[in-house]
Amino acid sequence: MIEDVNSEKNDYIKIRISTNRKENWKKICSKKNISLTNLIINSVENRILDDERRKVLAFIEKQDNIFIKIETNINQLAKIVNSQKFISKTEFDEFRNELKIISKLKEKQNEMFEKIYAMLSK
Template sequence: MDKIKDEVILIRIKGQKKKDWKNLCSKKQISLTSLIIDSVENRILNDERRKVLAFIEKQDNIFVKIENNINQVAKIANGQKSISENELRNFSDKLSEIVILKKEQNEIFTKIYEKLSR
């Protein structure tokens, strides 16, 4: 079997540029190697992956809450044959959250598709 060995590439950059890159990596919580390789290969950076996963998790949690609220509103409306203005306002707010989350989701997915298509 032929084992693939890691290679080393030396590049020259100004000291300030290296500091800038390291600061960027520190902010994004990624390695300098990851920044360079992912940027050169037009791949999604690790910090962007984390943001996507965090967004998906947040979205899932919010949708579960919204689903519960929709069920509660339906139960109240069915039981009382009417719904209070407060309950209707709460329900409307939750639907507005869905619209915002869907917009964010679409923006994130567009970025992912752009990265994947390169």
């Protein structure tokens, strides 16, 4: 169930649990840097928790940075080849094979990101 962003939160659910359990839940929330309400709602609705969402987004950003470094290296190589006006066939074939590998990895990464975004949108 997706909550309407404009809906007003003015209803309460009271539950009875042991003091120990409540303290344990609060410790979990403290470690994850989330609210107890968030923990309960997302657990009941089988949604990803906010701390997990932050980790996933950090992972995506890290992956993007790795590919930016690879793209920078490719551009540097292209600049060297352009200045020398020459690249051997062996070097060119190796470079082309590396580009194919990178392209396949990027495709896999994009597929994974699509799955992650779908999971995050729930």
